Amino acid sequence: MIAFAELLERLTLTPGRLAKIALLRRFFETEPDPDRGIGLAALTGELAFDAAKPALIRQLAESRTDPVLFAWSYDYVGDLAETVALMWPERRVNAPPPLLMEVVQSLATTPKSELGALVAGWLDASPAPVRLAILKLITGGLRVGASVRIAKIALAELSGGRIAADDIEEVWHGLSPPYTELFAWLEGRGDKPDPAGAPVFRPPMLAHPLEVQDLAVLDYARYVAEWKWDGIRVQLVSTPGGRRLYSRGSEDISAAFPEIVEAMTFDAVLDGELLVLRDGPDGVVVAPFADLQQRLNRKAPTGRMMQQFPVGIRLYDMLFEADEDLRPLPFDARRRRLEDWFARAAPARMDLSELIDVPDLPALSVLRDGARAASIEGLMLKRRDSPYVPGRPKGLWWKWKRDPLTIDAVLMYAQRGHGKRSSFYSDYTFGLWRQLEGGSEELVPVGKAYSGFTDAELAMLDRWIRNHTTARFGPVREVAHGRDAGIVLEIAFDAAQRSTRHKSGVALRFPRVSRLRTDKPPAEADRLDILIRLLEGEATIAI
Incomplete structure (x- = not known):
């Protein structure tokens, strides 16, 4: 627990991205299993303790401190874990700070009635930095400036360049803490984890903002345009091993949109935009983003909400058809495969994004200028020969948003x-x-x-x-x-x-x-x- 507390403290105080990656890599290199895997799970948001709530922490703090002083301090600091860690009164006890694995196992198995005494004992036995780490684990609010992506880059560095962060991404959702199989693969002691048909997330391809200097040099005949819809980018993964709907950042949002998951009766991986779609007098109408916001971050939408804000997917791309990886193919070929597949599968709650020819800059400008009146964010430009590659490779995909x-x-x-x-x-x-x-x-x-x-x-x-x-x-x-x-x-x-x-x-x-x-x-x-x-x-x- 002491090493994990030190890592959190140094990550918080370290502003540079490369420095954070170095800190994470050192932690993963020097800490043994399963502690490093538990630390990884905490940093990537894969741990959740239902019994231990922030209210319990506040009650413990108010029982050991002046409640009025605590309330004023919490209001000033703005972070519950940090306030409690700093204000917790020191006590002499004959017990060392708990181990990281001990904290995780105990939080998962201890009856709710005994949690207060257990956590208080840990805090009594720990110095302030370790108290903060324990409380951050309980409340789930690490906020140390280390994203999931940074953690995966640090993991990739363990392989000495053999394995890329995107390779880790493609097996990540088939793994579970404490990730001993993952560390064995990274360190050359084991084979690549096999997700065995699990619906894993693939790193998405992103677009660069189109600047004035780019407009003057583009060969528009090499590109095709699409509307940039005002929803959220999603990846639909449906395999024999299960179905998942992921956000662009790899968050599993399946529970929030069960009607989409129910419609994924196919074996494919698709890229698209999640929108609220309604039937209008002249066809399907895209509702404002405010309507979609009513559905976001809700783990169990009610039937009434699903009726009021019916969602659908506007499909952009096809990454896999069954076991065939289509990502190396050029965009034009992937689009043909998507159109052929869509005609055969006719999936419910889905349609195809419209393709727009790009003859020249003046015609493109007219389209973009009309985007606001149509409640569209702008335009996407995709090079016809572009493979689907992770990250944001410059020159392949561009986004040209309307002016704010x-x-x-x-x-x-x-x-x-x-x-x-x-x-x-x-x-x-x-x-x-x-x-x-x-x-x-x-x-x-x-x-x-x-x-x-x-x-x-x-x-x-x-x-x-x-x-x-x-x-x-x-x-x-x-x-x-x-x-x-x-x-x-x-x-x-x-x-x-x-x-x-x-x-x-x-x-x-x-x-x-x-x-x-x-x-x-x-x-x-x-x-x-x-x-x-x-x-x-x-x-x-x-x-």
């Missing part, structure tokens, strides 16, 4: 962030002016932004918020906002959508702070009717 929209909004509320931002007010609710009867105006919130500003701007905003707080609502701070008092933010966003969650009736898609308008008084911020007109101009597209 901007509004000038007034900062109304702020809340502290998490992790490295837990001491800063970095989450901002902003609003626009709305006309009232009689001619007066009021500010109404239309969204929240968490990104887009520099560290210097964050420090300035944090200082301003602390000096201009007018009310407190739990962790939320209301700040001065009016015609002559407040701060204006230029907000960039992709689209406006109707929303019942906001008093304004409008919400923004992917809002972020574009710049601080310290030159502009709040009275000159934008009016809500601008967003309303924009929303009324946005239409869904019939296919």
